[in-house]
Amino acid sequence: MKKKLALASILLLPFIFLLYMLFVVEVEDPIKYIYTITGATALMLLYITTIISMLKKAINLVKYRRMVGLFSFFYALLHMINFVVLDMELDAASVISETLKRPFIYLGTISFLLLVFMSITSTKKLFPKFYKYHKVIYISIILSSVHFVMAQKALSVEQWVYLSIMPIVLVFKLLQRTKIIHI
Amino acid sequence: MQERIYRFRCVEGWSMVVPWVGFELPQLIKYLKPLSSAKYIRFETLYDPDQFPDQKRGVLAAIEYPYVEALRMDEAMNPLSFIATGLYRHTLPPQNGAPLRLITPWKYGFKSIKSIAKITFTDTEPINTWQKIASNEYGFFANVNPNVDHPRWSQARERVLGKFFKQDTLMFNGYEKEVAHLYKGIDLKKLF
Numbered sequence: 001m002k003k004k005l006a007l008a009s010i011l012l013l014p015f016i017f018l019l020y021m022l023f024v025v026e027v028e029d030p031i032k033y034i035y036t037i038t039g040a041t042a043l044m045l046l047y048i049t050t051i052i053s054m055l056k057k058a059i060n061l062v063k064y065r066r067m068v069g070l071f072s073f074f075y076a077l078l079h080m081i082n083f084v085v086l087d088m089e090l091d092a093a094s095v096i097s098e099t100l101k102r103p104f105i106y107l108g109t110i111s112f113l114l115l116v117f118m119s120i121t122s123t124k125k126l127f128p129k130f131y132k133y134h135k136v137i138y139i140s141i142i143l144s145s146v147h148f149v150m151a152q153k154a155l156s157v158e159q160w161v162y163l164s165i166m167p168i169v170l171v172f173k174l175l176q177r178t179k180i181i182h183i
Numbered sequence: 184m185q186e187r188i189y190r191f192r193c194v195e196g197w198s199m200v201v202p203w204v205g206f207e208l209p210q211l212i213k214y215l216k217p218l219s220s221a222k223y224i225r226f227e228t229l230y231d232p233d234q235f236p237d238q239k240r241g242v243l244a245a246i247e248y249p250y251v252e253a254l255r256m257d258e259a260m261n262p263l264s265f266i267a268t269g270l271y272r273h274t275l276p277p278q279n280g281a282p283l284r285l286i287t288p289w290k291y292g293f294k295s296i297k298s299i300a301k302i303t304f305t306d307t308e309p310i311n312t313w314q315k316i317a318s319n320e321y322g323f324f325a326n327v328n329p330n331v332d333h334p335r336w337s338q339a340r341e342r343v344l345g346k347f348f349k350q351d352t353l354m355f356n357g358y359e360k361e362v363a364h365l366y367k368g369i370d371l372k373k374l375f
């Protein structure tokens with residue numbers, strides 16, 4: 001329990017950092033900054049969630065997996081709220097038209113809906129029935145990555161870093177599934 | 184030298200107001216006396232990997248160098264076209280494009296080429312850096328236009344730096360009176 005609390009506090013750090021940058025440092029482009037911090041954190045936590053699954057035979061951290069996944073959803077939710085409240089200014093018509101018109105937005109939305117699905121079905125009661133569908137986390141990772149690449153004019157070095165983790169995770173998972181490596 | 188306070192609108196959706204210091208581009212052109220056959224003015228950024236970190240990355244660089252931007256002669260001769268040597272009453276810092284930077288406030292920010300090292304007059308339309316990377320996304324003119332979206336995102340509104348709320352983007356970034364005549368008869372949806 002104590003360990004879980006400690007983990008939750010660590011997972012909240014990006015959020016506290018974001019608040020600090022927004023209201024104390026006052027970054028000059030807040031909407032963009034919220035996208036970057038929440039989007040990158042959500043994606044990183046999705047990676048960590050999958051890595052916990054992959055390494056469970058070597059180091060069993062599965063009891064923390066749900067919390068990491070839920071925090072990823074939490075950051076994705078902030079990201080989505082940033083879109084609806086600050087970027088679209090609660091204008092339902094533009095939320096809908098932008099979502100349907102822009103491929104990078106609907107890919108992000110699909111990815112987000114997959115996270116919603118996994119969060120809802122992650123309870124003790126529902127997880128046994130639904131865990132096999134939680135493989136959609138890999139689809140969510142791929143869609144989110146395509147999504148953030150399409151949102152940019154050119155990729156920065158940091159963006160290349162979070163992009164390059166994707167093939168490593170996917171190839172590792174594939175090798176494990178096909179029993180080429182045993183971890 | 185004079186101060187010019189211009190709106191600045193980035194193609195990625197942010198905007199700010201900047202007090203530049205410098206001189207009108209038409210003054211420089213008159214001094215350079217191009218041939219009457221010149222139809223375009225082409226600018227090139229300094230290529231010096233020792234000073235520009237991204238140029239050092241070779242094939243891993245974000246874009247191809249040297250950076251190129253160009254204007255039609257009549258655009259360049261518009262009195263709004265400006266060469267900045269400073270901002271906020273100080274000399275331009277290196278990252279803002281020292282020593283000379285083009286400023287065309289009715290166009291998206293990427294037109295305002297930094298650290299100009301070479302100017303050429305030509306009669307054929309040059310291909311600008313972003314145009315070369317993605318001509319379906321970045322046209323030769325790159326005029327600020329809230330009615331023509333970037334293929335991947337909307338250009339109707341902008342995020343003013345330092346503010347939480349957005350504002351409407353104005354046609355030609357608010358300089359319609361000064362520059363609209365340059366594009367009479369041109370379909371700006373096609374030639375964006």
Ligand code: HEM
Nearest residue numbers: 035036039040042043076080083108109111112144148151
């Ligand atoms: C409701 C669904 C979503 C919407 C409407 C949305 C919207 C956006 C928008 C508009 C941007 C562009 C910001 C800009 O550069 O101006 C963006 C960037 C980004 N999004 Fe999303 N997104 C969604 C879901 C997601 C999800 C689920 C993830 C990750 C798990 C994600 C990760 C990212 C990342 C990493 C960036 C790049 C940030 C940067 O480098 O600046 N997004 N998103």
